[in-house]
Amino acid sequence: MAFLIRISRFIAKMCEFIGGVSLIIIVVSTIADVFFRYMFKLTGGELGFTIKGGVEIVSYFMFFALLAAFAAYVERSQIIVDVFTQKMPQSIKGYMMGIFMMGFFLIGIVFTWGLYENAVDAVHFGKVTQDLRISMMPIYALSSFLSALLAIRALIESINIFTTGEFFDAEETGA
Numbered sequence: 001m002a003f004l005i006r007i008s009r010f011i012a013k014m015c016e017f018i019g020g021v022s023l024i025i026i027v028v029s030t031i032a033d034v035f036f037r038y039m040f041k042l043t044g045g046e047l048g049f050t051i052k053g054g055v056e057i058v059s060y061f062m063f064f065a066l067l068a069a070f071a072a073y074v075e076r077s078q079i080i081v082d083v084f085t086q087k088m089p090q091s092i093k094g095y096m097m098g099i100f101m102m103g104f105f106l107i108g109i110v111f112t113w114g115l116y117e118n119a120v121d122a123v124h125f126g127k128v129t130q131d132l133r134i135s136m137m138p139i140y141a142l143s144s145f146l147s148a149l150l151a152i153r154a155l156i157e158s159i160n161i162f163t164t165g166e167f168f169d170a171e172e173t174g175a
Contacts, residue, residue, distance in 0.1 A: 001163060008156040011149050012072045018146070019068035022061040029057045053131035060129075060139055067111075067146035074104055074150060075157045075167065090165070097167040101158035108151025115144035 033054040039047045051057075119140035121127065127136040161167045 001160065004156045005160060008153050008160075011153050015068040015072035015146065015149055015153075019065045019072060022065035022068065025061045026058050026065070029054055029061075053129065056129050056131050063139075064142060064146065067143060067150065071108075071146055071150035071153055074101070074154050094161055094165045094167050098158050098161035101154045101161060104154035105151050105158060108147050108149075108154055111147035112144050112151060115140050115147055119144060 029051060033051045036047070036049050036051060040050070119137050122136040122140055128134060129136060129139075157167075
């Protein structure tokens with residue numbers, strides 16, 4: 001079990017890194033876009049440099065950041081309603097959390113498969129982004145990979161919950 005937990009933590013750290021890099025790219029591209037638009041305005045059109053596809057860059061990297069964050073923090077992703085769970089024994093809460101994790105595993109599998117099929121279709125049919133005109137295959141492939149990491153982490157966390165009964169309880173941590 002310790003080996004699976006180490007794998008899960010490694011995947012979480014990798015997803016945190018991917019999500020962090022994605023957020024940095026979002027912020028840098030947005031700042032650069034705003035700066036160059038302002039320079040265009042100040043110079044009366046003399047400085048005509050713009051960032052093409054800024055909206056696409058932000059939207060695709062936001063998608064990567066969200067998928068990475070979901071995979072990195074899947075064990076903390078449940079919203080607990082105190083009214084329903086405060087009187088429940090920990091064992092029942094743990095059982096429910098294990099079932100939720102299995103649900104996230106299934107969602108991750110569905111996402112992985114669908115995005116993989118989209119990546120294959122992008123290669124076969126030459127799908128490209130609207131503004132940048134780059135292939136959609138790497139976008140779908142990275143998204144499929146992150147969804148697979150979500151499925152793996154959810155499965156490991158579910159196994160951990162069912163075998164040890166330990167789970168992240170937001171009520172106890174005050175989160």
